[in-house]
Amino acid sequence: MNCDEIRERLPALIDRELEPGELAEVEKHLAECPECRSEKSRQEKFTTSVKISLEGLRPSDRFIKRVIEKLPEGASPEAREAEAAAARKKGLVSLAVAVVVIVLALLAMLLAARYKAKQEKGGAPPAPEPAPAAAPASPAAPAAPAAPTAPAAPAAPANNP
Ligand SMILES: [Zn+2]
Numbered sequence: 444m445n446c447d448e449i450r451e452r453l454p455a456l457i458d459r460e461l462e463p464g465e466l467a468e469v470e471k472h473l474a475e476c477p478e479c480r481s482e483k484s485r486q487e488k489f490t491t492s493v494k495i496s497l498e499g500l501r502p503s504d505r506f507i508k509r510v511i512e513k514l515p516e517g518a519s520p521e522a523r524e525a526e527a528a529a530a531r532k533k534g535l536v537s538l539a540v541a542v543v544v545i546v547l548a549l550l551a552m553l554l555a556a557r558y559k560a561k562q563e564k565g566g567a568p569p570a571p572e573p574a575p576a577a578a579p580a581s582p583a584a585p586a587a588p589a590a591p592t593a594p595a596a597p598a599a600p601a602n603n604p
Pocket of ligand 1: 445446449472476478
C-alpha cells in the first residue's frame with residue numbers, strides 16, 4: 444500500500460474497523476512512514492475532540508427504545524441490540540457531521556468578515572468626493588461683517604516692585 448491508500452484507511456483504523464489483514468499492513472506502513480504517522484495522530488486528535496464534544500449528545504434511551512420497537516418481530520434480541528447500536532452510531536455520525544458543518548460555516552463567516560474589514564480598512568482608495576472648491580462662493584452666506592478688532596488689552600498696570 445502507498446501513503447494515499449494508508450491515509451484512506453486511517454479513519455477506519457482509528458475507529459478500529461479495519462480487517463486484521465489490512466490492519467497489519469497499515470501498522471507496518473505507519474511504523475516506517477513518519478508522514479503517515481503524523482497524519483494519523485492529527486486525525487486521532489480531531490476525532491477525539493469531536494467525540495468529546497458529542498459526549499453529551501447521545502441519543503436518548505427513549506429514542507433507542509423506539510428504534511428497537513420498530514424492528515421486525517422475529518428479530519432476535521441480539522439482532523435488535525445490534526440494530527440499536529448501529530442506530531446509536533448513526534445518530535452520533537450525523538451529529539458529528541452537523542457539528543463539522545456548523546464549525547466550517549462559522550469559520551467561513553469569520554474569514555469573510557475579516558476579509559471585508561481588511562478591504563474597508565486599507566484596500567480601495569476612498570471614493571472621490573465632489574470638490575466644492577471650484578464652485579462660486581455660495582450666495583446664501585452673506586459676507587460676514589468684518590469682525591470688530593478686539594480692543595487692545597489695556598496695558599496691565601505696572602506692578603513693579
Ligand atoms: Zn506513508
